Amino acid sequence: MINVVNLTKRYRRRAVVDDLTFTVRPGAVTGFLGPNGAGKSTTMRLMLGLTRPDAGSVSIDGRAYRDLRYPARRVGALLETSAPHRGLTGADHLLWIARSNRVARKRVGEVLETVGLTDAARRRIGTYSLGMAQRLGLAAALLGDPAVLVLDEPVNGLDPEGIRWLRDLLGRMAADGRTVLVSSHLMTEMSLVADHVLVIHRGRLLADTGMADFIRRHGRTRVRVRPSDPGLLARELERGGASPISTPDGGLEVVGLPAAEISRLAAAHGVLLDELSTHTASLEDTFLELVGEERENGHV
Numbered sequence: 001m002i003n004v005v006n007l008t009k010r011y012r013r014r015a016v017v018d019d020l021t022f023t024v025r026p027g028a029v030t031g032f033l034g035p036n037g038a039g040k041s042t043t044m045r046l047m048l049g050l051t052r053p054d055a056g057s058v059s060i061d062g063r064a065y066r067d068l069r070y071p072a073r074r075v076g077a078l079l080e081t082s083a084p085h086r087g088l089t090g091a092d093h094l095l096w097i098a099r100s101n102r103v104a105r106k107r108v109g110e111v112l113e114t115v116g117l118t119d120a121a122r123r124r125i126g127t128y129s130l131g132m133a134q135r136l137g138l139a140a141a142l143l144g145d146p147a148v149l150v151l152d153e154p155v156n157g158l159d160p161e162g163i164r165w166l167r168d169l170l171g172r173m174a175a176d177g178r179t180v181l182v183s184s185h186l187m188t189e190m191s192l193v194a195d196h197v198l199v200i201h202r203g204r205l206l207a208d209t210g211m212a213d214f215i216r217r218h219g220r221t222r223v224r225v226r227p228s229d230p231g232l233l234a235r236e237l238e239r240g241g242a243s244p245i246s247t248p249d250g251g252l253e254v255v256g257l258p259a260a261e262i263s264r265l266a267a268a269h270g271v272l273l274d275e276l277s278t279h280t281a282s283l284e285d286t287f288l289e290l291v292g293e294e295r296e297n298g299h300v
């Protein structure tokens, strides 16, 4: 379990992490979502004791990271900055981390197997693709068999097959009872990977909820129609509880009633429809809207 309490970090007097309070629970994959520059990496660096907070605190299973004796055995981390030496082989890189954390040598072979790099273990890291480098980073995070995983944009560089593989891997880790925190700036990607979602923007927490709930609450469906009499249909739709908006081409966009109901209403009033189509906002749009609303409401 990761406990973040009133966490604040300022750079040149600007709060990039602004009074964040949340808990990351075991047994689930938690997505840490925000646009570029939202403060995700800084929050993760604060969790791992790589930067000092200006206020607030983070504890991991009840302790600050710096108080953990062999941190890699408690917390597995993948950070964007943790680039390994390109001249080393994948296996040597892991062996070095294993030694410095008193992790048994045999774990190196095990984690290479887990991330699908066994065949590339003796190759120099400099020859790895971006996806392979990400897998090696994950192997390093898993090395100490930690109960907590903190992964910054682990999907970067993975192809669709790699994303599926990562989703299964993280799902298994969570099913084992581990705490798994994964950051991303892409909502659609996160919806495939995470059970729970924390959304931050400009260092502030905007949402802390189950992924299914997030999709249900923020997923928007609208219906486009081109009626023979837009004025009449708009009035009837409003009476039916929907919110129609006129479009420049003489059509209407309707939120709040399904297409079948709109068609029925139109027929009942003798209105012909040239077009009737349903559009569901992508999760990406939903997420950008949420972040946009925050901006409009002046909370920034």
Ligand SMILES: Nc1ncnc2c1ncn2[C@@H]1O[C@H](COP(=O)(O)OP(=O)(O)OP(=O)(O)O)[C@@H](O)[C@H]1O
Pocket (backbone or CB within 6 Å): 011, 016, 034, 035, 036, 037, 038, 039, 040, 041, 042, 043, 185
């Ligand atoms: N060491 C630093 N000195 C000054 N400003 C910093 C430093 N580290 C981060 N920032 C600023 O803090 C803000 C948040 O950065 P952060 O890297 O945490 O965002 P992020 O959500 O992880 O975004 P990204 O996905 O782009 O990494 C940015 O505006 C960044 O420029």
